[in-house]
Amino acid sequence: MIIDADCHISPFPEGISFDELLRRMDRAGVEKALTWLQPPYHRDVEQSNAYVAQAARQHPDRILPFGWADPHHGLEAARALIRRCFEEYGFAGVKLNGAQNYFYIDDEGMALPLIEQIAEAGKVLAFHIGADAYEATHPFRLGKIARRFPTTPILAVHMGGVGHNDLSNAMIEIAAECPNITLIGSEVKSKAVLKAVKTLGAGRVCFGSDTPFEFMHVEVARYTALLKEEVSSSEWAAIMGENIARVVQR
Secondary structure, X not given: OOEEEXXXXXXXXXXXXXXXXHHHHHHHXXXXXXXXXXXXXXXXXXXXXXXXXXXXXXXXXXXXXXXXXXXXXXXXXXXXXXXXXXXXXXXXXXXXXXXXXXXXXXXXXXXXXXXXXXXXXXXXXXXXXXXXXXXXXXXXXXXXXXXXXXXXXXXXXXXXXXXXXXXXXXXXXXXXXXXXXXXXXXXXXXXXXXXXXXXXXXXXXXXXXOEOOOOHHHHHHHHHHHHOOOOOHHHHHHHHHHHHHHHHOO
16 A cells, blocks of 8 residues: 655645645546645634535545644644644644744744643644754754653654755654654655665655645656665555554554
């Protein structure tokens, strides 16, 4: 089973609908998709989260829904949104994106209260970790969070890729020190994905396409070509679906 661990949908015309996501999944041979909202991020986050929940209700066998929170909406509003993600929508976790929402992911006042709320709920944390916001989403900041919440599963989306100054080596080093971090290899170089697999083991890396910003069927083909003769069939199955299923469906 192939599960894409990084997909975006939107109720707004700038993004793709869940029907379009399903069409792309069928073309790529992907059975399930970890799904969160799609930019532009200034849109109504609550409406977008509700749309992801709707997609999961209509296609529970295909969509693994995940929430989103923006601390710039205000701490209490963000807390209420997170509660709704868990209590009403039944999401597996919530993603924080310091690159697009403009905050340091380990900020004591903005981010950490929300991170603590998610951790206390026993849910999964996901972070955009990319070189496009070099300071705000640097892997060392994620390391601080992972050490502070060592029993909370954390997804490092893009594993330090995205942008010109690749941070994947730093992300791999941090992940080696923090066993609660799982890497999602979307929008990152193939060499970095393979290095992560060889360094951390196949159980710590997940396939992701970053749909619709990349073509899902092309990313499946890239991973298939990359991992051929590099990993066993059981390791391939882990990377391409079993790892993310274990994290979000625990």
